[in-house]
Amino acid sequence: MTTAVFVDGAAGTTGLEIVERLRGRDEFALHVLEGGRRKDPAARREALNDADIAILCLPDDAAREAVALIDPASGTRVIDASSAHRTAAGWAYGFPELVGRDTIAAAARVSNPGCYPTGFLALVAPLVREGLLPADWPYTVNAVSGYSGGGKALIERFRADGAPAFRAYGYDLAHKHLPEMKAHAGLAHDVIFAPSVVPAYRGMIVEVPLHLGAMEGEPTADRLRDALARFYAGSEVVAVAPARDTGELLLEREAEPGDGMTLHVFGNAGGWNARLVAVLDNLGKGASGAAIENLNLMCGLPETAGLRLGA
Numbered sequence: 679m680t681t682a683v684f685v686d687g688a689a690g691t692t693g694l695e696i697v698e699r700l701r702g703r704d705e706f707a708l709h710v711l712e713g714g715r716r717k718d719p720a721a722r723r724e725a726l727n728d729a730d731i732a733i734l735c736l737p738d739d740a741a742r743e744a745v746a747l748i749d750p751a752s753g754t755r756v757i758d759a760s761s762a763h764r765t766a767a768g769w770a771y772g773f774p775e776l777v778g779r780d781t782i783a784a785a786a787r788v789s790n791p792g793c794y795p796t797g798f799l800a801l802v803a804p805l806v807r808e809g810l811l812p813a814d815w816p817y818t819v820n821a822v823s824g825y826s827g828g829g830k831a832l833i834e835r836f837r838a839d840g841a842p843a844f845r846a847y848g849y850d851l852a853h854k855h856l857p858e859m860k861a862h863a864g865l866a867h868d869v870i871f872a873p874s875v876v877p878a879y880r881g882m883i884v885e886v887p888l889h890l891g892a893m894e895g896e897p898t899a900d901r902l903r904d905a906l907a908r909f910y911a912g913s914e915v916v917a918v919a920p921a922r923d924t925g926e927l928l929l930e931r932e933a934e935p936g937d938g939m940t941l942h943v944f945g946n947a948g949g950w951n952a953r954l955v956a957v958l959d960n961l962g963k964g965a966s967g968a969a970i971e972n973l974n975l976m977c978g979l980p981e982t983a984g985l986r987l988g989a
């Protein structure tokens with residue numbers, strides 16, 4: 679059976695990569711709106727209601743509007759790439775490895791995780807759940823992203839003459855990703871989040887530094903790594919790197935798209951300090967790849983069909 683998929687916002691950064699990943703997949707009949715019809719509410723209403731599954735690749739307000747345009751009787755299921763519904767009631771959080779594949783498969787409304795929260799939650803949520811890390815710890819997240827993470831506007835800025843060599847931001851301490859990091863890791867407090875952007879198109883490194891020796895039970899880096907390896911043992915998307923002395927982690931300026939994510943746990947010799955690090959593509963597991971993974975599950979297809987998971 680063919681599933682009718684409408685991508686709303688298909689001309690945007692995330693939308694284009696979703697369309698690329700769906701091209702050539704005959705399980706889906708793909709629909710996008712072209713030219714002047716792209717933002718025409720009547721055309722969008724019709725397309726949204728005709729679809730079996732609508733994938734929203736829109737700014738938050740437009741995503742809310744799209745959901746409001748859907749008649750509940752149409753039966754259209756939704757995957758929303760925006761941050762509009764990530765902690766909303768009635769929405770499944772589209773991180774199958776954390777919420778369970780069955781939850782996604784059965785959901786009518788799926789909210790794709792944010793790109794930075796994907797790295798943070800992949801590292802911290804399983805460890806808090808297992809009781810290895812405290813839920814009431816004051817966590818810090820340091821992160822660097824490729825400029826496609828900011829969509830068309832940031833791409834234009836980083837491709838213009840005089841583009842910055844490095845951009846640190848989030849100094850209002852109120853980044854839109856804070857609520858989903860707290861909620862889906864089950865934390866007592868918001869994290870302190872220090873994001874930044876470099877002149878690479880795609881890719882991100884998300885890091886959580888930890889003073890393990892100050893925690894009750896003094897968890898070691900090895901125990902944390904082993905727990906993550908067990909948690910993701912069944913995943914073809916999330917890999918946990920073995921312990922090794924990695925001198926550096928790099929983002930390439932023009933990296934190929936990739937839908938996997940690699941988690942690292944580095945610890946110092948005394949065992950007091952650790953750095954948990956997630957390396958992913960903001961447009962892969964951070965957005966478009968995650969949408970395809972969720973789409974597959976919602977359609978009863980193999981989770982990794984059409985994903986770019988490398989050799």
Ligand SMILES: NC(=O)C1=CN([C@@H]2O[C@H](COP(=O)(O)OP(=O)(O)OC[C@H]3O[C@@H](n4cnc5c(N)ncnc54)[C@H](OP(=O)(O)O)[C@@H]3O)[C@@H](O)[C@H]2O)C=CC1
Pocket residue numbers: 686687688689690691692693716717718734735736737738740759760761791792793826827828829830831960961964965
């Ligand atoms: N970029 C990334 O790495 C990630 C993005 N996301 C989320 O995905 C969503 C899309 O982001 P991104 O692709 O980066 O953004 P872009 O700005 O690249 O694309 C957004 C697209 O939406 C279109 N659009 C805006 N308003 C409407 C409307 N009312 N009706 C129809 N189309 C509309 C825009 O049109 P126009 O082309 O005319 O501007 C544009 O093509 C955002 O909510 C973002 O938070 C999530 C994870 C990572």
Ligand SMILES: CC(=O)N[C@@H](CCC(=O)OP(=O)(O)O)C(=O)O
Pocket residue numbers: 759760761791792793794823824825826827828829832854855873874875
């Ligand atoms: C580099 C950059 O600007 N990143 C964006 C986050 C990515 C985004 O807008 O999308 P999600 O919230 O859906 O992940 C930001 O910090 O606002």
